[in-house]
Each structure stands twice: as structure tokens, then as C-alpha cells.
Amino acid sequence: MPGTSRTIIHFSLPANVGKQKRKDFKLKIIHKNMEKYQEWGFLSPKIRRIMKLTLAFTLLCIIHISANTYAQTTQVSVDVKNGTFYDVVKQVEKQSEYLFFYNSKDIPNDLPVSLQKTKSNITVILDYLVEKYDLSYKIDDRQIFLTKNAVVQQQQGKRITGIVKDPNGEPIIGANVMEKGTTNGVVTDIDGKFMLTVSEKAVVQISYIGYLGQDISVGSRTDFSIILKEDSQNLEEVVVVGYGTQKKATLTGAVSNIGNEELVKTRNENVKNMISGKIAGVRVVQKSGEPGSYNTDMQIRGMGAPLVIIDGVPRTNMDRLDPNEIESFTVLKDASAAIYGVKAANGVVIITTKKGTSSKLTLEYNGSVGWQQASNIPETLNAADWMELTNENSINKGGSLMFSAEDIDAYRKGLKPETKWSDVGFDKIAPQTQHSISAQGKSEKIDYFLNFGYMKQDGFYSSGDLNYERYNVRANINGQITKNLKVGMQLNAMMGTKNEPVMDAWEIYKAAWMHIPTLPVYANNNPAYLQQLPGAYHPLALTDADISGYRKNQQKLFQGTFTLDYTVPFIKGLNVGAMYSYDYDNSDNRLSRKEYTLYEYDSASDIYQPYKAYSPSLIQRSYGKVERTLLQLRLNYERTFNEDHNLKILALYEETTNRSDNFAAQRDLPMDAVDQIFAGSTTNQQATMNTDPKVFFDMANKAFVGRINYDYKSKYLAEFSFRYDGSSKFAKGSQWGFFPAFLAAWRVSEESFFKNTDALSFINNVKLRATYGILGDDDASTYQFLSGYSYPNGGYIFDNSYISGLGFRGMANPNITWYEAHTADIGLDIDMWNGLLSFQGDIFSRNRKNLLSTRVLSVPGTLGSALPQENLNGDLTRGFDLSLSHTNTIGDFRYMISANMSYFRTMNKYVERAESNNSYRNWRDNNNDRYSDYYWGYDFIDYFQNMGQIWSAPIQDNKGNSILRPGDYIYEDWNEDGIIDDNDVRPIELSGDPRINxxxxxxxxxxxxxxxxxxxxxxxxxxVNQVQMERPLTWDRGGLSMFMDRWHTAEMGADPKDPNTEWIPGYYPSTNNGGETTNYWTxxxxxxxxxxxxxxxxxxxxxxxxxxxxxxxxxxxxxxxxxxxxxxxxxxxxxxxxxxxxxxxxxxxxxxxxxxxxxxxx
Known part of the structure; x- marks a missing residue:
């Protein structure tokens, strides 16, 4: 039929088909209307995993029954009158499990078929077809291969043979092998092999959907081994979106995703750290390398922490997942996230864990051992340098020298011992290990994925008392109960245990920065006596749990999800489902603080003077639990009308509950040997609860969700979604919110004018996208619409008994509700040169309204009541993100280059404030329509070079410049009033997080x-540097060696205010850690x-x-x-x-x- 094209779809089947190796099959799919065909590129490598899930039960039946048994026992009936070859094939496939493989060009479209057979063996049907169409056939298991008889060409031409493979060396089944310019061709068999007779000077074309075609000149060769390159456009790749999946080609939103293979190329114990730098618009900030801290922030387009969905359920344990159990990681960055409504204002991350895909049991082990090395450790002052700075600090404050030149010289020459405290109690390296073993498989009725993961990470403490250990267990099981009913169960458990000494790690490291290098580790260098140090912060004691005590924090997590999925047989395209999940998170924390002793040695009396630290010993126990449930009822409808109009409808109801509880107890311990609450003293016992609304809560949410997707020929795409959310946090009348989204896209490359333009032939795909949606956030303190009392709140002692009292909660706000984020996005996707180059770009804006804040500036201080949160403020974020990738194969070398970047900036639209009678203060305090990312401070001009310059400068110390000296900072008199004060402060520099990532x-x-x-x-x-990074000798203790590059007098002890004193310039000002200096102004x-x-x-x-x-x-x-x-x-x-x-x-x-x-x- 002139003007028609044929539809060929590739499917990837399980590994043990035929000869027990992974095979790719070409399956002929016949449309009801034979007048219209369309070639779909279905099998990019990534989509194969998804196709295995969605079609496996149909295809896996090929695996288990031998070909002879099935062929002998299976009978089919055919009733075709004046029809086509395709009508016969369709009836056979509908009644049986046979799949036909053939070249479309071998089948004449104008040759009618009339065949009536009742309960006949398949060979009877095939004998009729091969005779009528001049074909030959081969039955392999339940696959039927039809090839054209080309007797004349075989007699007159040259016979060639070969094999077609993918880049991994696996044979490709069903690849087209055609002699160019003719209809002479075959398809590769189950081993990827072919045999074809061609003319002497033939050019052979090899093609397979999902791969780039090749033309090969035959020449004198007769045997070929061909490797096809993957077509990296992957437009048919399936991407997980909110409550479903979509093909990449028909996505309308700003959605990015990575698979497990790309994820695990970065090895880390925290999954968040593994996506850093891989997705445009996603910023990941690792704040600590401490074992078990999981102190990593993640933001999407600079908009705060996103909602995380794991296997369809909102969850908070993303960072503690075993990375080897993750299948895909998807980010919804624009209005595509609006379907999650009240939690989606900062975007959504969707994580899908693995399922069984292999037709036979497959075991996989991933294991690594390694070591950590601390980086960026500050270099602290040695003893001689510390003594020099201490002398300068004393002189600059009007004091005298603290150390003589002889004392300093003795340390500099190594004649006296000194201590580098950053080495005391710390190791340079620490071990870590991570292992997982998984089992997965799939049969006709069930698929399963089981995983066990283990990781351990030690810290840098020499004692070995800082470490974290985690166990992960997952079981994902799905079963086909009946033809139309599927059930699923996903179970996940995690147990993590962190052991550490009693003091926080950052405080211990701070102590190592600050201790004085002339003090020894041990008093009189006697290892039996730890040296007394300022604050009793002895690193050797603080890093050793046997000396100072320990903390043991254990978290246990269980998550269970159960699903039902039913395909309604009497309504084509209708599917209904239900899901219930239950999550339980338990924390069990123990703290045992031990009293220990530090000493000072008196050489005159030969006595070690003891000083008690951490007195008295105590024991604390705390428990917390969080329970979350989710119930979801879902209806999906998907149909194609007239082959061109594709419609998908989602209707969903969802309700969640969130409850928590906690308790803590503490007692002093008379002796450390028994670290249990029952062994403690009752004289100072405490029992408390954490009543912070983010820790102690009881909440519920309900939602009604809908979505309609429509596309015409996969060319014009439209989506509308909504979520009607209700939250128990707010009062009646303010509990419900409506969050709609509108998404549209146009695949320009599918237009005829584009396809027919030769100059644009190198462009394979162009898609324009536009989205707008309203998202919400209910991150408000709970139940602020209720008035009442807090208990306990203070109290009094009556008859030697403490009686707790009631406290007024503060003013109620019955009108409080969630804020809204209005988000808009315009995007462009381009794929060129058959996947060699791909580009995705978006510009976006987010306008947040009714942000929660407390009215503190515009009410009088005599109000006498705590104020509630109100929906007061607003801001606007704008930006763009870009991604570019290039993939190519040159012989055996395959390479990939990808890059991404994003930019954003936020402006305040309205910030609550009080009016002032001072015009400068009104200007300075008015943040409306002003960017929020500025530091306010002074303009640094230069260093004062001498006292004469100081005396003639504008007053900047409020004391006639009497405290200034050479090397101090000169600031600009911005308002030119002769005084450097608060009125000279202005926006000086961008502040905060990077705008470009x-x-x-x-x-x-x-x-x-x-x-x-x-x-x-x-x-x-x-x-702006914090105290340790801007001042030497913080709190009159140690400091960093970088402060040696400073202004100082040429002669130690010289008068800094004498105009004749010679100064040596440096980067930092002269040493002065006092509060009067102006050098530390912002x-x-x-x-x-x-x-x-x-x-x-x-x-x-x-x-x-x-x-x-x-x-x-x-x-x-x-x-x-x-x-x-x-x-x-x-x-x-x-x-x-x-x-x-x-x-x-x-x-x-x-x-x-x-x-x-x-x-x-x-």
C-alpha cells in the first residue's frame, strides 16, 4: 500500500530464553487499522528494564515449556476471509503464546488471504502461509521465524554470513540485514546470526531499533561480525513521575532522572552525596564527614529541602538507603510536582527501588573496603609563634611582654617540648567498608528482589570509639494472582548504630584548634596524669569513651507497603488499584557521662593537683518513635483513539497520619561501673519530653488528586493535574487548598515542515515545554489556631515539694494556613546527530505568597503575649538550568561527556517591618522588592600605614581613633559626615549560598x-568568617598559623602608638583579640x-x-x-x-x- 509504513517494536526478553542467554526479540505488533503504520523506537537500553516489568508475564511463558511439547499440544483456529497475512498472525498470537518474527518487506500487502482452520496444529497454518507468500519458517520454542525464499538470488549471487552484536558483545535477535536498494534481506536468528546471498558489489544495511544503523560494503569478504552502536536519544525511555510513569518523548515537565548505574559511580554511605553534581538544578551540600551524622542538605533550584517519595510513599530515610537497591532517581523541578500539592513547594524527588527482572535466580554481590583521610585540617600555631602573637596581643592591649626572647628561641630551636594538639587523640586515616548481596528473579506468576546491605565507617579518633554501623534489608515481591489481579509487597528495614564519646565532634575539634601548644599532654609528662587544660577540654580524654563517657544512638526503621492492582476486563484501558503503607521509626539513645580527673603538676612540692571534670557522672536514656500510615485508592484509564489520540486519566484519593512520642530520663551515677538508670541517684533525677512541634506531633492529611494527559500523534502534548489537600494543622475554613498545574509541550521535530527540511536533518528531536502550577507547603507549627495553656510551665515549691504551673500559650491565629508557591517554567529539549549531542534547558520562576512569619517588628514591646505565626511575607526566585551531553563510540572505545549548571537568585517581595522616623533606617530596613542575598557592612579601603594617617582620618572607634594603630583597617565614610559608624553600613556583597552550581x-x-x-x-x-577564622588567639588560647602573616612591629615590645615605631606589613592586622578593635566589623x-x-x-x-x-x-x-x-x-x-x-x-x-x-x- 503506497504511502504506508510498517510498525516494528522491539522487546527485551529474560536472560534464559532459548540458549540461556540474554536475547532481544523483534515482535511484530499489528495495528487494527492496517492503513496506518508508525515506526516506534521502543528499545533504548534503559527502557528494557521497564519493559521487562510491564510485559514480563506475557513473555516469560516462553521460557518454561519446551518447543516440541508446546507445538504438539497447542491447537489454534483461524477464520480469515479475504483478509491479510497480518490477520492470520494476529489470530494465532491472540489464541496462543507464539510470537512471529519476520521482515515487513517480505510480506506483500496486496495479496489476500482466505483461511479457515479449526483446532489445527500450528504447522498446518504455517505451511499455508509459507506456500502462499514464498516463505520458509523455523520454530524455536514459542518463537516462529519467517524468512523469504530468495532462490534465484542465491543461485546468481554471493553468500555471506555474519553475526550482529550490541556494544556489550551480546547477540541481537531480529536485526534487519538488507541488501541496499533491493528487497533482499533477512533477520538475525536467536544467536544473532544471519546468512544472505547478495550481488558481487553489494552494500549491506544492518538496522535495529534502539541502535544506529550501519552500511557495510561486502567486497571480497564472506563473513562479518557487526557491532551496532546504541542510539542514545532514548526517547522511548520510561521516566517515573508523580503517581505513574511517562515516556521521555512525551514528558511535558522539567523532569530529570538518573539510573542505578550512574548513581553508584560515586561511592558514599549517604545517597544524597552520590547525586552531587549529576542533575541540573540540584545542589547537594555535605556538611560533615562524621560517621553516622548524615549531615547533608539537598535543594532543588535553591528552593529548600524537597519532598522525597520512595516507592510511592513520602519518606524521610533517603540518605540511609542502600544505594544498590535503588533502580532510579527522578527529580520533579517545576509544576510537574504540583500533583503532590501541600508538600511540593520545594520540588519532589522520586526514588524507585529494584524489582525482579531476570527469568532465573540471579545473585549479585557488591562489596568494597577502603579508608578515609581527613582533608582541610587547619594548621595551628607552633609554640614559638604562639608566644610571639601572645606578646603582641598583650602589648596592643596596653600590657607587657608575656615571654622573653630567650623563652621563644628555646621553643623555636626545639630545646623545649611542645604539643601539636591537632594530633593528640586523632588518626590520619580511618577504615570503612560497604557490602550488599541481592537475589532477584521472575517467573510467570511472581517477581522478587531481595537485598541485604551492610556498612561500617570508623572515625578519626585514635581510641576507635567513634563509628557507625548500618544494616539494610529489603524485599520487593509482586505476584499475579489472576489474569487481571496483581498484588505487591515492599518491605524495608534498617538498623543504624552510632557510637561516640560523650562530647560532640565539632567541639572536640574546636578544642584541638584552640589549645596552647606549650602545655603538655600529661602533667609532668607522666602518662598517669592528664594535664589540666582550659575548660577541661582535653582531646585525649574527650575522644576516649573509657575516660569521659559515651553516647550510643540507635535507630530502627520498618516500612511496609502493600498494593493491589486490578485490570477491569469489561472496560478497555481501565485499571484500579489500592496501596497501604505503614512506617515505624524508633530511636533509642543512651548517654553515659563519666567523671574524670585532670592534673597540674607543682614541681616545688612534687604534687599533682587534681581537677574534676564532668562531675558528677550521669546516665541519660531517651526514646522516640514516629508512626506514619498512608492509604491510597487509585483509578487509571488509558486509551488510544483512532490511533492518533492518546488519553491517560488518573483519579486518586489519599490520606495520611503522622504520630510521634518521646521520653527522656536522667540520673546522677554514684559509680560508673553500672551505666543503667536504675543504678542512678534519685537526688537529681529528671524525666522530660521534647514538646517541639517538629518532634512531638499528631497530624493527618487528606487529598483528592486528578490528572489528564493528552497527546496527538505524540506531537502536541498537554497535561492538567490538580490536588485538593486538607491538613489538620489548620482551623476549619483554612484546612483545604486547591493546587492545579498546567503543562504543555510541542514536539516541533515531528512536524512535516521540519522533517522535510534537509538543513535540519541532523536534528532528531526538538521539544518546547511550558508549565505553570500552584504548589503548597504546610510547614507551620501545629494547632496555632487553638488557644490554651502549656503544662508544665514553671512552678513553685510548697512544703518542700515542687508544684508545676500552667503557662499561657500565647495568642491564637484561626486564619493561619499554608503558603502557596506559584511556579512557571519554559523549557527546550534538543537531540542531534542520532544522539551524539543532547541539550536540555529551562528558565523558571517561583513566586511564594503568604510565607509564615511572626509579627515582631510592627507591634509594641508591651503587648505582653507570645505571637503566633501568620501568613505575612513573600519572595520571588528566578533562574535557569542547563544540561548538555555527548556520547559516541569509536571502534571499541565508547565515551560520554556531560555537563550541567544552574543559576538562581531570590528577591523579597514583602517582609514585615516597623516604620521608622529615620529615613536611613527606613531605607536600610525595607527589604521589599529587594534581593535577599546581601551582606550589609563597611567598605574596606586599605590599611592604616602610620599614626599620622590615623590621627587625620574620620573617627571610626568612637574614641578619637585612640585605639587604632598601623595595620588596622580603613573604612569608607560613606555618608561623608566625618564619622565611621552604623550610618555608613550599606549592601557590600552577595551573601549566602552560591548562585551558580x-x-x-x-x-x-x-x-x-x-x-x-x-x-x-x-x-x-x-x-563571612567566624571567630576562629578571623581572630588569632581566640578566647586567649591557641590559633591558626595563617595569622603569622600580619602587621607587627619590627622590634618585639615596641610601643605600637609611637609614630617612630617601625612596622612590617602583612595580610592580617596586628594581633589583638580584644573587643575594642574595629577590624572585625563586617x-x-x-x-x-x-x-x-x-x-x-x-x-x-x-x-x-x-x-x-x-x-x-x-x-x-x-x-x-x-x-x-x-x-x-x-x-x-x-x-x-x-x-x-x-x-x-x-x-x-x-x-x-x-x-x-x-x-x-x-
Whole structure:
């Protein structure tokens, strides 16, 4: 039929089909209307996994019954009158489990068929077809291969043979092998082999959907081995979205996803850290390398923490998942997230865990051992330098020298011992290990995925008392109960235990920064007596649980999800389902603080003076639990009308409950030997609860959800979704909110004018997208619409008994409700040169209204009551994100380059404030329609060079410049009133998190070797240094060696205010940690730029040849070396640029890690 095209769809079948190896089959799918065919590129490599899930029960029946038995026992009936070849095939496939494989061009469309057979053997039907259409056939199991008889050509031409493989060396079944310019051709058999007779100077074309075609000149050769390159457009890839899946080609929203293979190229105990730098618009900030801290933030487009959905359920344990159980990681960045309504204002992350896909039992082991190395540890002052700075500090404060030149020289020459406290109690490296073993499989009625994971990570304490251990168990099981009914069960359990000494790690590291290097570790260097130190913060004691005590925090998590899925047989395209989930999270924490003794040695009396620390000993126990339930009822309808109009409808009801409870008890311990509550003293016992609404809550939500997807020929795409959400946090009348979204896309490349333009032939796909939606957030404190009392709240002692009292809760707000985020996005997707280059770009905005805040500035201080939150403020975020990728294969070398970047900035639309009578204060305090990311401070001009310059300068110390000295900072008199004061403060620099975030990946494979490099970085961020990073000798203790580059007098002890004193310039001002100096005002001098580029991960692997491994029963074996956080380029000193402002910049250090691992599949 002229003008028609044929439909060929490829499916990937399980591994043990036919000769027990993975095969790809070409399945002929016949449309009801034969006048219209369309070629769909269904099988990109990624979509195969999804197709295995959705079609496995139909296809797996091929596996278990031998061909002879099935052919002998199966009978089919055919009743076709004046029909076509395709009518016969369709009736046979409908009644049986046979699948037909053939070349479309071998079947004449104008040759009618009339065949009536009742309960006949399949060979009877085939004999009729091959005779009528001049074909031959072969039955292999339940696959029927039909090939054209080309007797004349075979007699006159040249016979060639060959095999067609994919890039992994696996044979491709059903690939088209055609002599160019003729109808002479065959399809490859079950081993990927072919035999064809061609003319002497023939060019043979090999093609297979999902792969790039090849033209081969025959020449004098007669045998060929052809490897087809994958077509990386992957437009038919299935992507997980809210409450369902969509093909990548028909996505309308800004949706990004990565699979497990890309995820695990970065090795880390925290899944959040494994996606850093891989997805445009997603920023991940690792704030600590401390074992078990899981202190990592994740933001989408600078908009705060996203909602995380794991296997369809909102959950909070993303960072503690075993990465080997994750199938895909999807990010909804725009209005596509609106279907999650009240929780989706910051975007949505959807994680899908693995399911059984292999037709036989497959065991897989992933294991690695490695070590961590602390990075960016600050270099502290040695004893001589510390003594010099201490002398300068004393002189600058008007005091005298604390140490003589002889004393300093003795330490500098090593004649007296000194202590480098950053080495006391700390190791340079620490071990870590991670293992998982999984079993998965699939049969006609059931599929399963089972996984057990284990990881352990030690800390850098020499005592070995800091470590974290985690166990993960998962079971995903799905069963086909009847033809139309499926059930599923997903069970997940996790137990994590963190052991550590009693003091927080960041405080211990701070102590190591600050201790005085002239003090010894042991009093009189006697190991039996720990030296008394300021604050009793002795690193050797604080890092050893046997000395100072311990904390043991244990978390146990159970999650169960149960699903029903029913295909309604009497309404085509209708499916109904239900899901129920129950999550239980339990924390059990124990703290045992031990009293210990430090000493000072008196050489005159030879006495060790004791000082008690952590007195008295005590024991604490605390428990907490969180229970969450979700009930979901779902209806899906999906139909195609007239072959061109595709419609999908979702209707869903959902309700959730969230409840928590907690309890804590504490007693003093008369003796440390029994670390139990019952052994404690009752004289100072405490029993408490944490009543913070984020910890102690009882809440419920309900929602009605709907979505309609429509597309015309996969060319014009439209989606409308809504969510009608209700929350128990708010009063009646304010509990419900409506959150709609509108999404549309146009695949320009599907238009005839585009396809017929030769100049655009290199472009395979162009799609324009536009979305708008309203999202919500109910992150408000609970039940603020209720008035009442707090209990207990203070109290009094009556008759030697303490009686708790009631306290007024504060004013109620019956009108409080969630804020809304109005989000808009315009996007462009382009794929070029058959997947060699792909681009995705989006510009976006988010306008938040009714942000929660407390009215504190515009009410009088005499109000006399605590105010509730109100829906007061608003802001606007704008930005863009881009991603670009290039994939190519050159011979045996396959490489991939990808890059992504994002930019955002937020402006305040309205911020509650009080009016002032001062015009400057009104201008300064008015944040409306002003960017929110500015530091306010002074303009640094230069250093004062001499006292004469100081005396003539504007007054900046409020004391006639009497406290200033050479080397101090000169600030601009911005309002030119002759005084440097608060009225000279103005916006001086961008503040806060980087506005630009980026990442790029370089990867390649060659003959079993593979390498992957991930770079990640950020720019346009700033930080103002905290105390330790801007002042030497903080709190009159130790400091950092960088402060030696400072202004100081040429002669130690010289008068700093004498105009004749000679000064040596440096980067920092002269040493003065006192409160009177002006050098530590926020200024352009104190703001540092947070720009960095980090080699986030490197992995090099080698996969042993399969023919070696199969001899010992191993399907696949890969060895690899991996490094994480290998190096960082940045201008910041001693501060990790990912989290430069946290906890005085002395958190537990970010670590470099090195791993050796193996991946084995049986």
C-alpha cells in the first residue's frame, strides 16, 4: 500500500530464553487499522528494564515449556476471509503464546488471504502461509521465524554470513540485514546470526531499533561480525513521575532522572552525596564527614529541602538507603510536582527501588573496603609563634611582654617540648567498608528482589570509639494472582548504630584548634596524669569513651507497603488499584557521662593537683518513635483513539497520619561501673519530653488528586493535574487548598515542515515545554489556631515539694494556613546527530505568597503575649538550568561527556517591618522588592600605614581613633559626615549560598576497562568568617598559623602608638583579640568568595571477559578502584567551601575516601 509504513517494536526478553542467554526479540505488533503504520523506537537500553516489568508475564511463558511439547499440544483456529497475512498472525498470537518474527518487506500487502482452520496444529497454518507468500519458517520454542525464499538470488549471487552484536558483545535477535536498494534481506536468528546471498558489489544495511544503523560494503569478504552502536536519544525511555510513569518523548515537565548505574559511580554511605553534581538544578551540600551524622542538605533550584517519595510513599530515610537497591532517581523541578500539592513547594524527588527482572535466580554481590583521610585540617600555631602573637596581643592591649626572647628561641630551636594538639587523640586515616548481596528473579506468576546491605565507617579518633554501623534489608515481591489481579509487597528495614564519646565532634575539634601548644599532654609528662587544660577540654580524654563517657544512638526503621492492582476486563484501558503503607521509626539513645580527673603538676612540692571534670557522672536514656500510615485508592484509564489520540486519566484519593512520642530520663551515677538508670541517684533525677512541634506531633492529611494527559500523534502534548489537600494543622475554613498545574509541550521535530527540511536533518528531536502550577507547603507549627495553656510551665515549691504551673500559650491565629508557591517554567529539549549531542534547558520562576512569619517588628514591646505565626511575607526566585551531553563510540572505545549548571537568585517581595522616623533606617530596613542575598557592612579601603594617617582620618572607634594603630583597617565614610559608624553600613556583597552550581562528567569504556570522573563546583557564593577564622588567639588560647602573616612591629615590645615605631606589613592586622578593635566589623575585607571546583569522584574498573567467567559459573565480574573528594580548587583557607559558615567552621572534617571493590553476578 503506497504511502504506508510498517510498525516494528522491539522487546527485551529474560536472560534464559532459548540458549540461556540474554536475547532481544523483534515482535511484530499489528495495528487494527492496517492503513496506518508508525515506526516506534521502543528499545533504548534503559527502557528494557521497564519493559521487562510491564510485559514480563506475557513473555516469560516462553521460557518454561519446551518447543516440541508446546507445538504438539497447542491447537489454534483461524477464520480469515479475504483478509491479510497480518490477520492470520494476529489470530494465532491472540489464541496462543507464539510470537512471529519476520521482515515487513517480505510480506506483500496486496495479496489476500482466505483461511479457515479449526483446532489445527500450528504447522498446518504455517505451511499455508509459507506456500502462499514464498516463505520458509523455523520454530524455536514459542518463537516462529519467517524468512523469504530468495532462490534465484542465491543461485546468481554471493553468500555471506555474519553475526550482529550490541556494544556489550551480546547477540541481537531480529536485526534487519538488507541488501541496499533491493528487497533482499533477512533477520538475525536467536544467536544473532544471519546468512544472505547478495550481488558481487553489494552494500549491506544492518538496522535495529534502539541502535544506529550501519552500511557495510561486502567486497571480497564472506563473513562479518557487526557491532551496532546504541542510539542514545532514548526517547522511548520510561521516566517515573508523580503517581505513574511517562515516556521521555512525551514528558511535558522539567523532569530529570538518573539510573542505578550512574548513581553508584560515586561511592558514599549517604545517597544524597552520590547525586552531587549529576542533575541540573540540584545542589547537594555535605556538611560533615562524621560517621553516622548524615549531615547533608539537598535543594532543588535553591528552593529548600524537597519532598522525597520512595516507592510511592513520602519518606524521610533517603540518605540511609542502600544505594544498590535503588533502580532510579527522578527529580520533579517545576509544576510537574504540583500533583503532590501541600508538600511540593520545594520540588519532589522520586526514588524507585529494584524489582525482579531476570527469568532465573540471579545473585549479585557488591562489596568494597577502603579508608578515609581527613582533608582541610587547619594548621595551628607552633609554640614559638604562639608566644610571639601572645606578646603582641598583650602589648596592643596596653600590657607587657608575656615571654622573653630567650623563652621563644628555646621553643623555636626545639630545646623545649611542645604539643601539636591537632594530633593528640586523632588518626590520619580511618577504615570503612560497604557490602550488599541481592537475589532477584521472575517467573510467570511472581517477581522478587531481595537485598541485604551492610556498612561500617570508623572515625578519626585514635581510641576507635567513634563509628557507625548500618544494616539494610529489603524485599520487593509482586505476584499475579489472576489474569487481571496483581498484588505487591515492599518491605524495608534498617538498623543504624552510632557510637561516640560523650562530647560532640565539632567541639572536640574546636578544642584541638584552640589549645596552647606549650602545655603538655600529661602533667609532668607522666602518662598517669592528664594535664589540666582550659575548660577541661582535653582531646585525649574527650575522644576516649573509657575516660569521659559515651553516647550510643540507635535507630530502627520498618516500612511496609502493600498494593493491589486490578485490570477491569469489561472496560478497555481501565485499571484500579489500592496501596497501604505503614512506617515505624524508633530511636533509642543512651548517654553515659563519666567523671574524670585532670592534673597540674607543682614541681616545688612534687604534687599533682587534681581537677574534676564532668562531675558528677550521669546516665541519660531517651526514646522516640514516629508512626506514619498512608492509604491510597487509585483509578487509571488509558486509551488510544483512532490511533492518533492518546488519553491517560488518573483519579486518586489519599490520606495520611503522622504520630510521634518521646521520653527522656536522667540520673546522677554514684559509680560508673553500672551505666543503667536504675543504678542512678534519685537526688537529681529528671524525666522530660521534647514538646517541639517538629518532634512531638499528631497530624493527618487528606487529598483528592486528578490528572489528564493528552497527546496527538505524540506531537502536541498537554497535561492538567490538580490536588485538593486538607491538613489538620489548620482551623476549619483554612484546612483545604486547591493546587492545579498546567503543562504543555510541542514536539516541533515531528512536524512535516521540519522533517522535510534537509538543513535540519541532523536534528532528531526538538521539544518546547511550558508549565505553570500552584504548589503548597504546610510547614507551620501545629494547632496555632487553638488557644490554651502549656503544662508544665514553671512552678513553685510548697512544703518542700515542687508544684508545676500552667503557662499561657500565647495568642491564637484561626486564619493561619499554608503558603502557596506559584511556579512557571519554559523549557527546550534538543537531540542531534542520532544522539551524539543532547541539550536540555529551562528558565523558571517561583513566586511564594503568604510565607509564615511572626509579627515582631510592627507591634509594641508591651503587648505582653507570645505571637503566633501568620501568613505575612513573600519572595520571588528566578533562574535557569542547563544540561548538555555527548556520547559516541569509536571502534571499541565508547565515551560520554556531560555537563550541567544552574543559576538562581531570590528577591523579597514583602517582609514585615516597623516604620521608622529615620529615613536611613527606613531605607536600610525595607527589604521589599529587594534581593535577599546581601551582606550589609563597611567598605574596606586599605590599611592604616602610620599614626599620622590615623590621627587625620574620620573617627571610626568612637574614641578619637585612640585605639587604632598601623595595620588596622580603613573604612569608607560613606555618608561623608566625618564619622565611621552604623550610618555608613550599606549592601557590600552577595551573601549566602552560591548562585551558580555546576557539575560535569567524563566517562569511557574500552575492551572491559571503564573510567568515570565527576567534577562538581559552585560560584557566586560568599561567607563571612567566624571567630576562629578571623581572630588569632581566640578566647586567649591557641590559633591558626595563617595569622603569622600580619602587621607587627619590627622590634618585639615596641610601643605600637609611637609614630617612630617601625612596622612590617602583612595580610592580617596586628594581633589583638580584644573587643575594642574595629577590624572585625563586617566589611568587604571580611567577606570571602565561595568559589570552588572539586573532583568529587573517580572510578576505574575492569570487567573480566564473560567467556572466562562463564566457565566458573559467573555471569559478570567487575573490579574497581574509587576515590571520593579527591581534590578541591578554592581560594578559601582551612574551610570546606561546601559549608564554610557552619559551627564556627570547625565541624568534623570532610573526608577523602579511597575504595577497592568488586561486583559479581551469579
Amino acid at each position: 555546576f557539575g560535569f562528567t567524563l566517562a569511557g569504556t574500552y575492551k572491559g576497562f571503564d573510567v568515570n570522573l565527576l567534577f562538581q563546583g559552585a560560584a557566586k557564593g560568599t561567607v 566589611s568587604t575585607r571580611s567577606v570571602q568568595h565561595v568559589n570552588y571546583l572539586r573532583l568529587k569522584s573517580v572510578e576505574v574498573g575492569y570487567t573480566l571477559p564473560q567467556h572466562w567467567m562463564q566457565k566458573v559459573g559467573i555471569q559478570n565480574l567487575r573490579l574497581y578502584l574509587n576515590a571520593y573528594n579527591l581534590f578541591t580548587l578554592t581560594g578559601l583557607k582551612y574551610v570546606d567551601p561546601e559549608h564554610p559558615s557552619d559551627s564556627y567552621s570547625c565541624l568534623y572534617p570532610i573526608t577523602k575516601t579511597y575504595n577497592v571493590g568488586v561486583n559479581v553476578t551469579f
